Amino acid sequence: MMSSARGGKGTSGEAERELHVLAVDDSSVDRAVIAKLLRSSKHRVTTVDSGKRALELLGLEPNVNMIITDYWMPEMTGYELLKKVKESSTLKEIPVVIMSSENVPNRINRCLEEGAEDFLLKPVRPSDVSRLCSRMMR
Amino acid sequence: MEYSNLRHRAADMRKSLFDQGYLDEQFYQLEELQDEVSPNFVEEVVTLFFRDSARLISNIEQTLIGASRVKNACTLCREYCDEKNLEGCLKLFHKLKREHAVLRQKLGSYFQLLRQVGPMEIATRPSM
Numbered sequence: 670m671m672s673s674a675r676g677g678k679g680t681s682g683e684a685e686r687e688l689h690v691l692a693v694d695d696s697s698v699d700r701a702v703i704a705k706l707l708r709s710s711k712h713r714v715t716t717v718d719s720g721k722r723a724l725e726l727l728g729l730e731p732n733v734n735m736i737i738t739d740y741w742m743p744e745m746t747g748y749e750l751l752k753k754v755k756e757s758s759t760l761k762e763i764p765v766v767i768m769s770s771e772n773v774p775n776r777i778n779r780c781l782e783e784g785a786e787d788f789l790l791k792p793v794r795p796s797d798v799s800r801l802c803s804r805m806m807r
Numbered sequence: 808m809e810y811s812n813l814r815h816r817a818a819d820m821r822k823s824l825f826d827q828g829y830l831d832e833q834f835y836q837l838e839e840l841q842d843e844v845s846p847n848f849v850e851e852v853v854t855l856f857f858r859d860s861a862r863l864i865s866n867i868e869q870t871l872i873g874a875s876r877v878k879n880a881c882t883l884c885r886e887y888c889d890e891k892n893l894e895g896c897l898k899l900f901h902k903l904k905r906e907h908a909v910l911r912q913k914l915g916s917y918f919q920l921l922r923q924v925g926p927m928e929i930a931t932r933p934s935m
Contacts, residue, residue, distance in 0.1 A: 697855045705840045705848060792833050795840075 686806050688712040693723045693738035693750065694768070699791065703737060703768070706798045720745030724753060727760055735786075735805055740769035740776065748780055755784045766801060768793060829897055853893075860896070861888035864903075876906045 690707050692714055694700045700716045707714045715733075717723050719742060727733060736754065738747040747767045754760045764786035769776065777788045789797050824830045834849075841848040864885045871878045880903040887895035 697859055698852055701848075701852050701855055702837070702840070705845060708844075709840065709842070792836060794836065 688734040688802060688805055689732055690714050691723060691726065691733045691736045692716045693718075693720060693736065693742070693747070695719060695739065695742045699739060699768075703793060703798075706793060706795055707737075707802070709795070710799055710802050712802060719743075720747070720750035720753075723750060727754070727763075733763055735764050735766065735801075737766040737768060737789075737801075739791075740767050740771075740780075748776075748783065751780060751783050751785055764805065824893070829894055854891075857888045857891050857896070860900075861885050864888065874910055877903065877910055880906050 688707075690712050692700060692703045692707065694703065694716070695718050697718075700718065704714045704716050715726065717726060720738070721744065723736065723738070727736075736750075738750055740747040747769075751765045751767065754763060754765055761784075765784070766787045766789060767780045767785050768789045768791050770791040772790055780788055787801060789801075825834075837849050837852055845851070864881050868878060868881045868885070871881075880899055884896060884899035884903055887899055
């Protein structure tokens with residue numbers, strides 16, 4: 670299942686860069702929340718419910734500026750998705766952020782070592798998202 | 808007048824959900840996300856929660872191995888979810904977690920004992 674919507678646009682003349690973020694989470698509640706957080710910061714968000722669908726979308730539309738994914742998902746974890754993205758010559762430059770409701774240092778380190786941009790603990794706060802996005806925009 | 812009474816009732820209801828521990832800090836964060844662009848955001852997310860949790864509980868029910876207390880708690884919990892009864896659902900959910908933990912401990916002890924006892928005829932129905 671995929672859904673996509675634009676956040677508000679800046680007024681003409683303002684070159685406010687809008688990120689296209691791909692949010693991956695098997696929980697519909699968490700997808701709704703992360704999408705809302707990102708759209709409130711005026712970014713374009715596409716949500717998918719699995720790593721498999723994320724890769725399908727990335728194959729079709731490489732204009733994604735950031736991937737934010739849940740860690741625990743059935744069939745393909747966020748870590749496995751991260752690895753596939755980093756192993757791909759076309760996708761490896763896309764920053765990948767991992768989210769998890771569990772604070773497990775080994776897990777966090779493993780993800781960062783594999784090339785994750787950041788690791789966010791759920792529930793994700795507006796400040797986490799704005800911090801992340803302002804880093805992406807530099 | 809009517810409207811102002813309703814608003815008071817709604818505010819009281821909301822406060823009581825927090826006071827009685829049915830809702831916590833995370834719910835505030837959801838409320839803060841609601842705005843003119845998504846004026847029903849909180850209700851939408853709550854609806855998703857009940858839909859998903861009913862399905863997850865139903866999944867647990869299907870994988871049950873004869874765990875009847877857990878199963879009963881699941882059934883009740885799912886009914887509350889279907890009715891969108893937040894209070895009932897959360898109470899039952901806590902009960903479900905407790906039953907799950909207790910069963911885990913009890914079965915853990917049982918299997919530990921079985922390992923010491925070795926193979927034996929166990930497939931007999933307890934007299935009820």
